[in-house]
Amino acid sequence: AQSVTQPDIHITVSEGASLELRCNYSYGATPYLFWYVQSPGQGLQLLLKYFSGDTLVQGIKGFEAEFKRSQSSFNLRKPSVHWSDAAEYFCAVGAAGGSYIPTFGRGTSLIVHP
Amino acid sequence: DVKVTQSSRYLVKRTGEKVFLECVQDMDHENMFWYRQDPGLGLRLIYFSYDVKMKEKGDIPEGYSVSREKKERFSLILESASTNQTSMYLCASSLSGGAETQYFGPGTRLLVL
Numbered sequence: 001a002q003s004v005t006q007p008d009i010h011i012t013v014s015e016g017a018s019l020e021l022r023c024n025y026s027y028g029a030t031p032y033l034f035w036y037v038q039s040p041g042q043g044l045q046l047l048l049k050y051f052s053g054d055t056l057v058q059g060i061k062g063f064e065a066e067f068k069r070s071q072s073s074f075n076l077r078k079p080s081v082h083w084s085d086a087a088e089y090f091c092a093v094g095a096a097g098g099s100y101i102p103t104f105g106r107g108t109s110l111i112v113h114p
Numbered sequence: 115d116v117k118v119t120q121s122s123r124y125l126v127k128r129t130g131e132k133v134f135l136e137c138v139q140d141m142d143h144e145n146m147f148w149y150r151q152d153p154g155l156g157l158r159l160i161y162f163s164y165d166v167k168m169k170e171k172g173d174i175p176e177g178y179s180v181s182r183e184k185k186e187r188f189s190l191i192l193e194s195a196s197t198n199q200t201s202m203y204l205c206a207s208s209l210s211g212g213a214e215t216q217y218f219g220p221g222t223r224l225l226v227l
Contacts (some may be wrong), residue, residue, distance in 0.1 A: 002126065009154070032213040034214075034215065034216075041221070041223075042207075043118070043204055043218030043220045043221050044157075044204070044206075044216070045218070046216075046217075049215060051213065051214075078172075080148055090156070092216075094213045094214070097155050097215065101147075101159060101162060101172070102216065104156055104157045105156060106154070106155065106156035107122040107156050107157075107183070114145050
């Protein structure tokens, strides 16, 4: 069975600082990995996804994530955080070949100080 | 762009009422999902459907049922609402398979008094 761990419940950063949100997964085969963002009062929106190929993936809003198979990690990064990035971030792992349901982490809440 | 709409953004109901939450997607997606989101618990899957009239239980189906009579519409039903069902409900759809991107609706915040 697949699982996802986001070890940080809350992260606080200052505007303009760099950001890294951690995600560790457990899955026996090649995973399909996603990062979603949820702005306050909204549904989730896809930031980026990794299926295969280049392990550094670029997403929307200036985010990127790096797949590290040896560490079972898919951490999300942004070089300079904006106040509008304050949101809940969810990492998810999916599986190809018949499993319909991705598994989500519990989320990391990002707080941005001015 | 894929659009997933939910019938209500906010809903207030009384204990014991039957509650219908509707979700519609416009991209001919095979899969549709209902999640419940509570602080500190992340997203918990209630039910999902991979085809018309097909449904599968998720992690927390108790107290809920679903209906999918048409491909674009997936309804969540609370047969007899209880206060512990006060929550944010999110609908999502995806093309097929667990490797596909999910597209989410804006959510329905339900308060059961």
